[in-house]
Amino acid sequence: MILKMKKEDLSAFLESAKEWGELWGPTRKGDKVAFEKVDALSQMDLKATRTIIPPKKFLYPPRFTMFDFDDGGYVERTGEVPNRILFGIHPCDTHGIQTMDKMFLEEYKDPYYAERREKTLLLGHSCIPDEKCMCSATDTEFIAEGFDLFFTDLKMFYLVWVGSSRGHDLVQMRPELFNRDIGKDDIINYTEYRSWKSSQFTSKVDFTGMPDIFELGYNSPVWDELAEKCLSCGQCTMVCPTCNCYNVVDEVELGTIDGTRDRFWDSCMFREYSVVAGGHNFRDRRADRLKLWYTHKLQAYIGEFGEPACVGCGRCVATCPVDINVVSVSKALKEQEVGK
Amino acid sequence: MKRLCVVVDDREVEENPYKPEMWRIVRRYPLTSDVNFFQMRAVDVDDLLKMDYRPGQFIMGSVLGEGEAPFSISSTPSRPGLMEFCIRKVGTLTESLFGLKENQTIGLRGPYGNGFPIEKMEGKDIMIIAGGLGVASLRSLLLYVLDNRDKFGNLVYLHGARTPGEMLFREEFMQLKERDDLNCLLTVDKDDTGQWTEREGVVTNLFKELGPVDAKNTYVAVCGPPVMYKYVIQQLVGLNIPKHQILMTLERRMKCGVGKCGHCAIEYLYTCMDGPVFTYWDVLHMKEIIGKGVSDNVIA
Numbered sequence A: 001m002i003l004k005m006k007k008e009d010l011s012a013f014l015e016s017a018k019e020w021g022e023l024w025g026p027t028r029k030g031d032k033v034a035f036e037k038v039d040a041l042s043q044m045d046l047k048a049t050r051t052i053i054p055p056k057k058f059l060y061p062p063r064f065t066m067f068d069f070d071d072g073g074y075v076e077r078t079g080e081v082p083n084r085i086l087f088g089i090h091p092c093d094t095h096g097i098q099t100m101d102k103m104f105l106e107e108y109k110d111p112y113y114a115e116r117r118e119k120t121l122l123l124g125h126s127c128i129p130d131e132k133c134m135c136s137a138t139d140t141e142f143i144a145e146g147f148d149l150f151f152t153d154l155k156m157f158y159l160v161w162v163g164s165s166r167g168h169d170l171v172q173m174r175p176e177l178f179n180r181d182i183g184k185d186d187i188i189n190y191t192e193y194r195s196w197k198s199s200q201f202t203s204k205v206d207f208t209g210m211p212d213i214f215e216l217g218y219n220s221p222v223w224d225e226l227a228e229k230c231l232s233c234g235q236c237t238m239v240c241p242t243c244n245c246y247n248v249v250d251e252v253e254l255g256t257i258d259g260t261r262d263r264f265w266d267s268c269m270f271r272e273y274s275v276v277a278g279g280h281n282f283r284d285r286r287a288d289r290l291k292l293w294y295t296h297k298l299q300a301y302i303g304e305f306g307e308p309a310c311v312g313c314g315r316c317v318a319t320c321p322v323d324i325n326v327v328s329v330s331k332a333l334k335e336q337e338v339g340k
Numbered sequence B: 001m002k003r004l005c006v007v008v009d010d011r012e013v014e015e016n017p018y019k020p021e022m023w024r025i026v027r028r029y030p031l032t033s034d035v036n037f038f039q040m041r042a043v044d045v046d047d048l049l050k051m052d053y054r055p056g057q058f059i060m061g062s063v064l065g066e067g068e069a070p071f072s073i074s075s076t077p078s079r080p081g082l083m084e085f086c087i088r089k090v091g092t093l094t095e096s097l098f099g100l101k102e103n104q105t106i107g108l109r110g111p112y113g114n115g116f117p118i119e120k121m122e123g124k125d126i127m128i129i130a131g132g133l134g135v136a137s138l139r140s141l142l143l144y145v146l147d148n149r150d151k152f153g154n155l156v157y158l159h160g161a162r163t164p165g166e167m168l169f170r171e172e173f174m175q176l177k178e179r180d181d182l183n184c185l186l187t188v189d190k191d192d193t194g195q196w197t198e199r200e201g202v203v204t205n206l207f208k209e210l211g212p213v214d215a216k217n218t219y220v221a222v223c224g225p226p227v228m229y230k231y232v233i234q235q236l237v238g239l240n241i242p243k244h245q246i247l248m249t250l251e252r253r254m255k256c257g258v259g260k261c262g263h264c265a266i267e268y269l270y271t272c273m274d275g276p277v278f279t280y281w282d283v284l285h286m287k288e289i290i291g292k293g294v295s296d297n298v299i300a
């Protein structure tokens, strides 16, 4: 279902939606953009391209407690999650959340992720690509599902996609703000918007054929050259919307056996990631860890699901201090040379 | 406000797959200097019923405050009621397990992993080759086949250890030698007791004693230290055993056991969900493993 809304009505709509839960959106502090809790639309920066950390942090926090334990056993810790409305989620990040859904909601459903997912409404918003965006290369520049509502800014008005029953419920809170009068001009307007958006990409990256190139380049010295630069800092995995790896530790209160079992983001770039009993490390070399990450994103995942695990958000490009990212790695593999 | 018919909370009825349930240690005794045998009973009988496992599967075991790790199940589902494990002391968690007394509790969840393809193995000749701690998961398979003896063809059990003192379940396997429905061959690298009545030498020496093998009709399960694999696989391929009928267990770091934490991924496979039992044919397709040689990557 696609509806139309006057741009000046958005603020009133979000005000009403707040009755359901906290409103969160992209806000800017200097050159940093992050999702923050806001009171009103006016505090958000809807022109910002990407937040540093993707919205995965709401569904899957960087650190949280899974269980409290004492000598009676383990008691699940849930029920602390507020209802949240995330406004301004871009298509790439919505695709990222769908990848996370596949990971966490299918076999052995993850109750912590499921709870947060249920208590979060995703209100998407269209975006203007910058030079780091490459969602056109990963086929994630538009989105047809996975959101509750999606607002496409057509300058004079919004087209609003209703993507779920919950999204429809939200619309029903202020039905007078929406209409269905979509005419010839609106359709032309939307068509032009799509071609305009597609024309905005400057990134030349092309992922076609990557699975074969990875296979062919499995033993390429390019990996060692990249590894020499990599700092194993793991920032790439923290900012990537499709990275889901985690670690678990037990924290004990001093002098007791009571404590918590906590879970936190881990990174396959860390040296300890693949160590097993006896100290054997399956991926002791940095090159092997880089290979794992990039093969996972651009080869193995394609083999399994028919699409890359990269949603083209450009965060690894914006974040890695030594310029290792999906663009530079795929280029290096194709050209068999690490660019400067 | 109009009520939103969202947030259908169906969590009440769903299990938390990460939640350990409490099991009581019924017996614990040393098998060797650094390996202990654990026999466990569920505190709550429902948890016993949920533990409906097959040979080759593993559980995640927790000690309060010390963490959680994967351990193979050493008992067989054909003898329900108790679960058995054999565990080597290597670090924090295993050390604290060794400090527990009988009647104390630990947390268990599972069973996880694919386990051995029992249905496909039925009707076939079975060869089980164990070395070192590899016997942890193979004992489950061996006991299962023995308990369902008429469902399988010939049964061969080969077991190698460094010394008689280091052979796990030595007494149990010595008794098996008296049965006439399996060929049980035990060997040690070196007899340091002067009392060892069985073979001396590496496990591959035992192949000479096998007699004719109906290769196409045989499933082999191998689990042992890295060096063992290399030579055993060579022998098996030499015998013409089809590669997809050679079963081996891979070990990887695991934090969840249910395909979420990422640690055990090998390309697009998760050792915890797609394994830990892989065929030699699968392994040949895993570039990351082949690059380093099969021997570095299998369970020790």
Ligand SMILES: Cc1cc2nc3c(=O)[nH]c(=O)nc-3n(C[C@H](O)[C@H](O)[C@H](O)COP(=O)(O)OP(=O)(O)OC[C@H]3O[C@@H](n4cnc5c(N)ncnc54)[C@H](O)[C@@H]3O)c2cc1C
Pocket (backbone or CB within 6 Å): A275, A276, A277, A278, A279, A280, B058, B067, B068, B069, B070, B071, B072, B073, B085, B086, B087, B088, B089, B090, B091, B092, B093, B094, B095, B133, B136, B137, B250, B251, B252, B253, B254, B255, B276
């Ligand atoms: C499918 C599977 C089945 C296993 N079955 C058995 C078994 O039947 N008996 C047995 O004794 N051991 C078994 N292991 C190995 C066992 O899980 C490790 O020995 C155990 O995790 C060590 O924990 P720790 O806290 O004592 O050691 P730690 O103090 O954590 O560290 C000791 C060493 O073990 C490594 N390690 C930590 N966590 C893991 C992990 N989750 N998996 C592997 N290595 C890890 C550490 O990096 C370190 O090198 C199995 C492992 C797997 C993957």
Ligand code: SF4
Pocket (backbone or CB within 6 Å): A229, A230, A231, A232, A233, A234, A235, A236, A237, A269, A319, A320, A321, A322, A323, A324, A325
């Ligand atoms: S690739 Fe870059 S961001 Fe990732 S670990 Fe290496 S240096 Fe850090």
Ligand code: SF4
Pocket (backbone or CB within 6 Å): A239, A240, A241, A242, A297, A309, A310, A311, A312, A313, A314, A315, A316, A317, A325, A326
């Ligand atoms: S690999 Fe880079 S561009 Fe692709 S989704 Fe992850 S952070 Fe974004």
